[in-house]
Amino acid sequence: MTRVRTRFAPSPTGFMHIGNLRTALYAYLLAKSSGGDFILRIEDTDRARYVEGAVEFIEKTLEAAHIIPDEGPHHGGKFAPYVQSERMPIYKKYAEQLIESGHAYRCFCQQSEEQSDGEKKFGGYDRHCRDLSQAEIEKNLADGLPYVIRQKMPLAGETTFFDVLHGNITIANSELEDQVLLKRDGMPTYNFANVIDDHLMEVSHIIRGTEFITSTPKHVLLYQFFGWEPPTFIHPAPVMGKAADGTISKLSKRHGATSFNDLIQAGYLPEAITNYVALLGWSPKNSNQEIFSMDELIAAFSLEGLSKSPAVFDYDKLDWMSGEYFKRMSDEQFADSARSFVELDDNLSSKWTFLAGLLKTRVSKLSDIQPAIRFLIEKPPFDAELFVNKKNKITVEKSIEIITPALGAIEAIDDWTLETIGAAIAAFTTSTGLKVGTVMWPLRVGLSGQKVTPGGVNEILYLLGKKNSIARLNETLDNLRAL
């Protein structure tokens, strides 16, 4: 059995779409699950679309996602170069070989040429250049006429190829246009370069989007023309997005964050993103496991688990998975990863690990943190409504009755630690003879200025510090009495 070699072949657009990331992931998992190689190849044959620095961006993104190429532009490998624009002589050689064997021809048609008869027309050219005499060709060449090299498709019959997900797919050759192999500028088209490179680089399995299904017969014909063995094809369905109005379409900008980078910036962990994306179109056999480390994905991956229907990207589920990753981290780890997403004052930054521990189970992405802790830095405006709570039998009067003596108890705390605070508040609560909830409600609301807080009274007191806590409670008291 030949060695499994897969490749990820993005064009350098400076953007790593989630769908691309998933394709890369599957290719990587397939290779690694069978001890093979994963290749990164840059398909930069469209000069107009080239984005400066995009290659480095792709490499950095893959690295962040823990998808590490064995061969690539900056990873080396015996089939270098791995950037198509650096392989032009190779494509030229094979294109000419095809002309000689009668499977390709020089086409001198202008791009905008119109065809008037009722014959089937392919992209502004007809097939008359197929029949040019050698003399005509020589003349055109001598005149310096620009030309492209086109693949000479069989006019009859059909081409069948096997796709792991879809089985045999057959397309009539009459549906196939004479594909341009070499463009006017000498660059190869995708449809040509990928065949040459995949063969030369000994790629065994091609994983790419379904948008390539209909052009695969062209590739298969090329393999036949050259007498090469075609690789195994796998065409997973695209990742879809759901718009606000419920319509479903290929995941794009209108659906929000759609690139790996967008998601990182929103504060999702790379591991969580990779994990979630892996499950969008793949599921493990004989298991319901959902949380996977990269090593576990490699161990569990198999082509049989791939789905052939499109999957809708679900931010709710990503949020859940993200939360699962947070919960499995230690407070220290979480505090560390979240640190760059928050701005803290000196007081809070000295208690950051503790605060982070409180937040860990309450956020689904790191960018949720800052809004959740703002009340600790700046107290929200007074709102009397907050001091009325039916369930805990709290009213404004009752709040004043509780906060006033509580202030005394708080002022009496010398050593400001979570333990001493907890003990003092517990003792105070007991002394009032009231239910815990009844006592805590006005205190928490009075301290935080909001109904919902991460952590309870003890934690907030600790985080705020003695001086600040007392100041806030006094202010609250003033406001309540003024009503």
Place this chain on the structure above:
RNA sequence: GGCGCCUUGGUCAAGCGGUUAAGACUCCAGCCUCUCACGCUGGCUACAUGGGUUCGAAUCCCAUAGGCGUCACCA
């Protein structure tokens, strides 16, 4: 429009001729609880439609519908 692919709850998704049609997310209810969250219990919701084949079909076949893709000197 031609050609191709796809179709199990709102979403992901098991299932490969015989099941009470898994599991997860979301949502709802309850428990826990000083709020929220976590955790725990439980619940709602699905085989696109119509024909076959078969003792028996979500599973096989054929239509129909809908969705998606493709028809570039982009990938």
